[in-house]
Amino acid sequence: MAQIENIRDLEILAAFAQTHSFTETAYELNLSQPTISLAIKRLEKQLGKPLVERRRFGAGGVQLTEAGLVAVAHVQQVLTELDTLGLAVSAVGQSRTxxxxxxxxxxxxxxxxxxxxxxxxxxxxxxxxxxxxxxxxxxxxxxxxxxxxxxxxxxxxxxxxxxxxxxxxxxxxxxxxxxxxxxxxxxxxxxxxxxxxxxxxxxxxxxxxxxxxxxxxxxxxxxxxxxxxxxxxxxxxxxxxxxxxxxxxxxxxxxxxxxxxxxxxxxxxxxxxxxxxxxxxxxxxxxxxxxxxxxxxxxxxxxxxxxxxxxxxxxxx
Missing domain, CATH: 3.40.190.290 (D-Maltodextrin-Binding Protein; domain 2)
Known part of the structure; x- marks a missing residue:
């Protein structure tokens, strides 16, 4: 089973999926570009497959691989669940909000x-x-x-x-x-x-x-x-x-x-x-x-x- 070291890497991958750019992702998250690259590399090592590919010629720039698309779909679900974690815990024993x-x-x-x-x-x-x-x-x-x-x-x-x-x-x-x-x-x-x-x-x-x-x-x-x-x-x-x-x-x-x-x-x-x-x-x-x-x-x-x-x-x- 893949061991993900930290949630921040998942947030970075989700942001990259929207921009398809290390530079724009870094700008959006107020981080350095090397930080973005290292986060993606850590996830690739932990998941065992490349998540992004660089297209050196023609249009396209940096794109998600097929494995990257699958990873992003799961990451978005995980982040959405985390968004509601506090609300779910606080609602235990109470009528549902x-x-x-x-x-x-x-x-x-x-x-x-x-x-x-x-x-x-x-x-x-x-x-x-x-x-x-x-x-x-x-x-x-x-x-x-x-x-x-x-x-x-x-x-x-x-x-x-x-x-x-x-x-x-x-x-x-x-x-x-x-x-x-x-x-x-x-x-x-x-x-x-x-x-x-x-x-x-x-x-x-x-x-x-x-x-x-x-x-x-x-x-x-x-x-x-x-x-x-x-x-x-x-x-x-x-x-x-x-x-x-x-x-x-x-x-x-x-x-x-x-x-x-x-x-x-x-x-x-x-x-x-x-x-x-x-x-x-x-x-x-x-x-x-x-x-x-x-x-x-x-x-x-x-x-x-x-x-x-x-x-x-x-x-x-």
Whole structure:
């Protein structure tokens, strides 16, 4: 049986699976590049097979091997389980806490800031509740592992299918670029007309971009669109929405973001992608059928669905 020396190596492998770059992984985790390389090498030695391969010629850079892909799938499950370890231990001998999943942008649309906020009582929810405020990328992983009862999540897919989880598409927002007034003026963009994907290649090379990391669905949309036209050296990844907005408002970079994450009063202009095939920020309500096994849980799901449907119906576009 393989003996894994430390959890940090697993976290590094999971991060590398998102970036496919030792340099970007080091930047994202605030570590040195040799630290990333050594962690991967330790795992390869412990597991007995190469996990990454360098492609010296042509496109591709550093990629996961077939064994690496298998390892990453298991690592993601392990890390997800560790995320809930404390909650599971603390719940021993108590009635089960129902977990509500709400990513930050969707929480803002629902005017739902914390588990103790006023909307909780307005929604009519009862019992022991735990609010999981994580990005949609992480929340989707938790849903696939059946670790969250109900909530709302964003996905780029037009139809969201997860075994054992019932989903209902509610509203769609575009992805686009947001920037300070000065930066938008400098690149000569027309804020009323949006931006075409092909226009990205014609922006000045001095322009930098900032987006959210793999914990958010923005990373998947960015991989499908932004990274196809912009070199990785010009893209900054951050771990939270507040940091992204601060960088954007300061005029340091254009942010790759959904319009749902931009407020009119923030002094930021938004340029939606006009291409029909550009990724969309689709919001789904969901509940796990296997976890909703008591009358109280079913009543909560109905109350949450009613509240969220009403809020999203009047949310900004």
């Amino acid at each position: 129902r977990r509500i999943g709400l990513p930050p942008i969707i929480s803002s649309l629902l005017a739902w800031e914390s588990a103790d906020s006023r909307p909780l009582s307005l929604a009519g929810l009862t019992g022991s509740l735990s609010l999981q405020t994580v990005g949609s990328g992480r929340l989707l992983d938790q849903m696939r592992q059946h670790q969250v009862d109900y909530g709302a999540v964003a996905a780029v897919e037009d139809q969201l299918a997860i075994t054992g989880v019932e989903t209902r598409k509610m509203i769609t927002y575009p992805f686009g670029l947001a920037g300070s007034q000065s930066l938008i003026s400098r690149i000569g963009a027309n804020t009323s007309g949006g931006i075409a994907v092909n226009d990205l290649a014609h922006l000045p090379e001095s322009v930098r971009f900032v987006t959210l990391n793999h914990e958010f669905i923005h990373a998947q949309a960015s991989d499908a669109l932004l990274r196809q036209h912009i070199p990785a050296s010009r893209i900054i990844e951050v771990a939270d929405l507040d940091t992204l907005k601060a960088i954007t408002a300061a005029g340091i970079a254009l942010s790759f973001i959904t319009s749902a994450g931009v407020d009119a009063g923030e002094g930021i202009s938004f340029l939606p992608f006009t291409d029909a095939k550009a990724p969309q920020f689709n919001i789904y309500l969901f509940h796990d059928r296997d976890r909703a096994t008591t009358p109280g849980a079913e009543a909560d799901i109905q109350a949450f669905t009613h509240y969220a449907s009403h809020q999203l119906a009047s949310a900004r576009f």
